[in-house]
Amino acid sequence: MDQQDYLYSNPEDITSIHTLEHLIRRLYQVFESDYINIEYVTRLMEAYKSNTEDWGKFAKFDQFRYTKNLIDEGNGKFDLILVCWKGGQKSPIHDHADSHCFMKTLAGTLTEIRYDWPKDNTDPQALDETSQTNLEHNEVCYMSDALGLHSMGIADNVDTAVSLHLYSPPISSCQVFDPRTGNASKCRVTFWSKFGERTPFSATGSSVPTENNEIIAK
Numbered sequence: 001m002d003q004q005d006y007l008y009s010n011p012e013d014i015t016s017i018h019t020l021e022h023l024i025r026r027l028y029q030v031f032e033s034d035y036i037n038i039e040y041v042t043r044l045m046e047a048y049k050s051n052t053e054d055w056g057k058f059a060k061f062d063q064f065r066y067t068k069n070l071i072d073e074g075n076g077k078f079d080l081i082l083v084c085w086k087g088g089q090k091s092p093i094h095d096h097a098d099s100h101c102f103m104k105t106l107a108g109t110l111t112e113i114r115y116d117w118p119k120d121n122t123d124p125q126a127l128d129e130t131s132q133t134n135l136e137h138n139e140v141c142y143m144s145d146a147l148g149l150h151s152m153g154i155a156d157n158v159d160t161a162v163s164l165h166l167y168s169p170p171i172s173s174c175q176v177f178d179p180r181t182g183n184a185s186k187c188r189v190t191f192w193s194k195f196g197e198r199t200p201f202s203a204t205g206s207s208v209p210t211e212n213n214e215i216i217a218k
């Protein structure tokens with residue numbers, strides 16, 4: 001571990017984070033190193049207390065499905081994404097393509113359901129659910145392929161929720177899973193907006209809002 005790594009390894013060193021911009025500046029410093037201290041990044045994201053004024057300009061809701069809105073590309077080391085959920089919207093069950101994933105709830109409450117990876121056999125088999133957790137306002141949790149698969153979502157009777165997601169390294173595609181069979185499909189990760197601006201529609205000219213996870217292979 002070199003001096004740079006040591007600087008960002010002790011969570012006790014973390015002082016208050018005043019704004020989202022401040023958090024992003026600190027994340028740039030931490031991710032200069034290839035060594036990721038999971039507890040340190042978790043505590044850093046916890047130290048930021050959500051303020052709508054910081055992230056409101058990135059929050060774009062869609063009545064049909066949850067949206068992923070790119071806030072920052074982290075010098076190529078990480079993507080920072082604001083995800084906006086309306087009542088009843090849920091992600092598919094997915095993996096994290098060997099990346100670290102940190103999530104913080106900025107508004108509302110989200111529910112995370114975790115699953116085991118599909119068993120290594122050829123017969124279709126329902127995925128085993130391993131846990132269900134509510135992620136409350138300002139809470140942070142960590143996820144990776146080593147911990148299994150998960151889906152995120154918002155309860156039907158809740159109005160909206162907003163969450164902040166950090167992926168390192170950035171993910172361009174992942175796998176989504178059918179809970180009844182364990183079958184996987186490869187999906188491209190796309191954004192509803194980037195840096196506060198709506199992402200242009202795809203080259204196909206479709207007028208349907210861009211999907212967050214566009215299936216590219218089964």
Ligand SMILES: [Fe+2]
Pocket residue numbers: 094095096101143150
């Ligand atoms: Fe995820």
